[in-house]
Amino acid sequence: MIVVPAIDIKGGRCVRLRQGRMDDETVYSEDPVGVAKRWEAAGARLIHIVDLDAAVTGRPVNYDTIAAIASSTDVPVQVGGGIRDASTATRYLDLGGVKRIIIGTAAFEDERFVKELAGCYPGRVAVGIDAKDGRVAIKGWVEVTGMDAVELALRLEDSGAACIIYTDISKDGMLAGPNVEATRRLVDSVSIPVVASGGVSSIKDVEELRKIGAEGVIIGKALYSGTIELEQAIEAARG
Amino acid sequence: MIAIVDYDMGNLRSVEKAFERVGADAVVTRDLRMIDGASHVVLPGVGAFKACMDNLERYGLVDTIIRNIESGKPFLGICLGLQLLFEESTEDGTHKGLGLIKGRVVRFPSNLKEGEEELKVPHMGWNDIKRKKDSPLLRGVPDGSFFYFVHSYYAAPEDSSVILTTTEYGMEFTSSIAKDNILACQFHPEKSQTIGLQVLGNFKDMR
Numbered sequence: 151m152i153v154v155p156a157i158d159i160k161g162g163r164c165v166r167l168r169q170g171r172m173d174d175e176t177v178y179s180e181d182p183v184g185v186a187k188r189w190e191a192a193g194a195r196l197i198h199i200v201d202l203d204a205a206v207t208g209r210p211v212n213y214d215t216i217a218a219i220a221s222s223t224d225v226p227v228q229v230g231g232g233i234r235d236a237s238t239a240t241r242y243l244d245l246g247g248v249k250r251i252i253i254g255t256a257a258f259e260d261e262r263f264v265k266e267l268a269g270c271y272p273g274r275v276a277v278g279i280d281a282k283d284g285r286v287a288i289k290g291w292v293e294v295t296g297m298d299a300v301e302l303a304l305r306l307e308d309s310g311a312a313c314i315i316y317t318d319i320s321k322d323g324m325l326a327g328p329n330v331e332a333t334r335r336l337v338d339s340v341s342i343p344v345v346a347s348g349g350v351s352s353i354k355d356v357e358e359l360r361k362i363g364a365e366g367v368i369i370g371k372a373l374y375s376g377t378i379e380l381e382q383a384i385e386a387a388r389g
Numbered sequence: 390m391i392a393i394v395d396y397d398m399g400n401l402r403s404v405e406k407a408f409e410r411v412g413a414d415a416v417v418t419r420d421l422r423m424i425d426g427a428s429h430v431v432l433p434g435v436g437a438f439k440a441c442m443d444n445l446e447r448y449g450l451v452d453t454i455i456r457n458i459e460s461g462k463p464f465l466g467i468c469l470g471l472q473l474l475f476e477e478s479t480e481d482g483t484h485k486g487l488g489l490i491k492g493r494v495v496r497f498p499s500n501l502k503e504g505e506e507e508l509k510v511p512h513m514g515w516n517d518i519k520r521k522k523d524s525p526l527l528r529g530v531p532d533g534s535f536f537y538f539v540h541s542y543y544a545a546p547e548d549s550s551v552i553l554t555t556t557e558y559g560m561e562f563t564s565s566i567a568k569d570n571i572l573a574c575q576f577h578p579e580k581s582q583t584i585g586l587q588v589l590g591n592f593k594d595m596r
Contacts, residue, residue: 272517338403361400362400363403
């Protein structure tokens with residue numbers, strides 16, 4: 151299982167939110183490139199970057215910062231947040247250092263968008279399914295839809311998505327553990343890899359997610375607050 | 390009935406559910422009689438080679454697996470389940486495998502490159518296959534089909550005629566094999582969406 155440190159960008163800075171609330175932010179660094187290098191030095195094989203401003207506005211506000219991160223480290227990055235049109239998608243996909251992009255809102259709204267992109271960039275388009283009480287939330291988690299997360303996952307798995315990145319919103323940034331049960335349900339239901347995100351705050355959490363068959367785990371807040379050491383998480387994920 | 394061998398290595402529900410999706414009657418089991426009574430046997434595997442062999446031995450499954458394979462019933466190894474078929478692996482020391490197929494399991498070299506790009510180990514992600522021969526396992530699976538891989542070691546068969554498909558990752562390696570009733574793939578068909586389910590369905594239909 152791969153451990154993926156997360157870097158969320160808001161206004162060009164590296165921040166962490168609680169439960170995705172834009173008004174509940176902690177700034178961890180003015181230098182996201184430096185943060186990426188820190189994770190690289192700690193052994194990261196992939197870094198997860200989210201453009202929080204874009205997630206709300208749908209425009210790649212922090213593109214330059216993200217491009218700088220991608221080019222400054224040898225570690226590949228996956229980018230998500232507000233990627234809702236082919237032009238933004240390809241701008242990121244064609245950047246050196248970007249392994250894949252993550253489509254969230256647009257995947258919910260139009261499967262064909264994912265299918266077309268995935269057809270042109272096989273293995274490089276992941277879908278993000280973010281859930282609040284099992285219901286899919288979109289547009290920077292501002293809008294909760296009526297759709298069940300597993301149902302959306304089943305719809306999207308034939309679209310050519312490389313994997314599903316599943317986030318439990320209520321756990322995100324809360325350091326209270328992930329939603330193992332919901333993640334396990336998703337892993338068991340779909341025939342593509344699932345990466346778990348949200349709430350991982352201990353080595354035990356990492357081990358549990360590995361046991362249920364998650365292909366990867368994204369860790370954010372716990373790394374920045376010092377609750378988990380990336381090196382230890384990587385070791386625990388190896389099993 | 391398809392017996393999916395459970396030896397405590399990984400979450401087998403994905404494999405079980407994937408088989409259910411293609412209409413198979415699949416059971417996750419380590420009961421020797423159930424395996425003997427099954428029409429097809431699947432050996433999945435995630436983790437380290439030695440740990441897999443240790444667990445197979447601990448549960449008394451080695452003889453049962455070999456016997457079932459020799460009986461001629463369709464057998465599918467997935468990921469470690471492919472590697473275990475070989476004579477030995479060099480993962481964390483040298484360890485013996487089931488020895489049913491001649492060859493060794495070795496690590497990807499550390500200087501893999503694709504053009505300018507350095508390729509990291511483990512090989513983790515989607516990659517495509519090239520068919521070297523035909524097999525009912527690949528019915529409806531054309532050259533260039535993408536499957537999901539996650540591994541640091543690969544099998545190098547001594548007899549190239551067992552190679553079913555190869556895949557490029559800085560070098561050409563064997564991504565699946567077929568020898569009589571023994572089929573095995575380094576990739577994870579249960580994680581490779583539609584085309585993966587096609588492979589599993591093909592296996593289910595084999596006699």
